[in-house]
Amino acid sequence: GSYQEAGAEGSTEFVAECKLPTEKGLFRLRAYRYRGAKVVIRNGERVLDWTEMEPVVMMHGDIATAESCVVRVHDQCFT
Numbered sequence: 001g002s003y004q005e006a007g008a009e010g011s012t013e014f015v016a017e018c019k020l021p022t023e024k025g026l027f028r029l030r031a032y033r034y035r036g037a038k039v040v041i042r043n044g045e046r047v048l049d050w051t052e053m054e055p056v057v058m059m060h061g062d063i064a065t066a067e068s069c070v071v072r073v074h075d076q077c078f079t
Helices: none
Strands: 011-022 025-042 045-053 056-062 067-074
Touching: none
Parallel strands: none
Antiparallel strands: 011 025, 025 045, 025 056, 056 067
16 A cells, blocks of 8 residues: 555545444444555554545444443444
8 A cells, every 4th residue: 555654634424324223222324434654564663555435333322422332443344
C-alpha cells in the first residue's frame, strides 16, 4: 500500500443502521466506513499504512444515558 506522512488522519462515515432481534433482546447495528492511515510494523519500523475498514457497532440499551448500555465494536470481521 501507499504510505502516508506522519500525522496523517482518516475519516469515518456512517453507512447504515438496522435492528437485530436476538434471544438476548433487541440490538441496534450501526455500520461505518473508515479510510485513513494506521500504524503497522514493517521491516522492524513503525510506519503509517493506508487502510479501508468497515467497522460495525452493536448496541443494547440507551446509549444516550449510558445506563445499562452494552456496546461492542467489530473493526471489520463480524464473526
